[in-house]
Amino acid sequence: MAISQTNFAWATLLEIGSPEPGRPHRLRDHLVRALRTAIRDGRLTEGAAVPPSRALAEELGCSRWAVTEAYGQLIAEGYLTARVGSATRVSWSPDTTPPYPRAHPAPAPPPVRYDLAPGLPDLRAFPRRRWADAVRAVTGSAVHYDLGLPDPAGHPGVRTTVAQYLRRSRGADARAETVTVCAGVTDGLLRTCRALRAEGIADLAVEHPGWGRLRDAATSAGLRPHPVPVDHDGLRVDDLVRTPARAVIVGAAHQFPTGTVLSPARRARLVRWARDVNGYVIEDDYDAEFRYDHHPVAVMQGMDPRRVFLLGSVSKTLSPALGLGWLVAPAALTQALAAANPVAAAPPVLDQLALATFIDRGWYDAHLRAARRRFRTRRDLLIRTLGAQLPEARAAGTAAGLHILLHLPDDTDTHATVRAAATAGLRLADLDDYRVQHSADRALVLGYGNITDPEIPPAVALLRGALATRTPKAERPA
């Protein structure tokens, strides 16, 4: 019910009992909250006059000061207006139009017991103690101007550390001036695409199958994505040259989701193509730290730093929750990159500094060495277990990264398999989820980052059960 000045007791409305003597500030704050709430929920309607301060103070048995202060606060907030010679009135009303119809909340997914979907590193192995040490160290040692406005391209000292790391460990051609510290590969791609758009490039070739978020990043920067097939040697350059694209994003070290490595011949061809079309290759250095059959292959960017952008992040090595990555741009384009991204924000400076400390103290290398050993063993175990329990399936993909492809018999309904597995608490991903056109090839993308070794046999047993509940295509109604 709306209330007018005459028909109700203000003390009741404002839920104020006997004020405590000598606590006028407390009473003022209470009055502000109570009047604000009464206006917001519509009990005090727009235009209604509030009592003169003297009258309300008398009714409440408090000082007039508390009431005039409270009115003054609500006038400043826009809930009341005061005019000379007239009563102070309510000047705001809540929106009474019916709220948007609520979307029915999606049913909660069944709890996950085992995670064989790709996308996560071993979250249990996050180096909490050393990361906390790095955060503590930089919080104590950061100079005061590090706490001022951040450099949008990243903290200069962190860019130096990242450039050194990329030169030493990835064979990149990187200098502090060409490195941007960003929130990850997706953010780096978004920034790169905006810069390419400003350079007059409107079309970007993307791998097919591929990670949809990269396509989405390109589209949101105004580029048209052109899917180009991937075969056992990586991106098919013969198909690329037939597109109107002058730029391509490619996972050279370990393509997601096929798990192929770009062959040496294709690497060279791709860079030559970029020169021929006066275009660019964007190298997504995804999974590159994890190669199990030999030493990680150096980045393509080193072959021609004027034509190749390099993107990387710690999402697969430490955790995607950190939101830290890097972008190395051709030197001639660093200004264009900054100009095309005027409102891009760098990740929090203390987090950047923690990463630099983590790298400088040798903790990142140590973490990667341990992770490599752990993932090599886990990959072998997964492939052995699959071979023993699912002889009709075929595991594929280079001995690298955090995922494999599992090819299944042609009559497998992979969608039904993923659904049946989810009901049993096993998370899986269908290769079809990474395609823009469906294909006859039935396969799952199995990630082994976020599962423990002892969980692998029961997870594969659940997968076998989910495959057994599938409806072979031949038996499905037409």
Ligand SMILES: Cc1ncc(COP(=O)(O)O)c(C=O)c1O
């Ligand atoms: C192909 C590919 N590249 C890069 C990334 C990492 O992206 P970000 O650094 O934005 O987390 C992912 C994550 O799943 C990916 O699938």
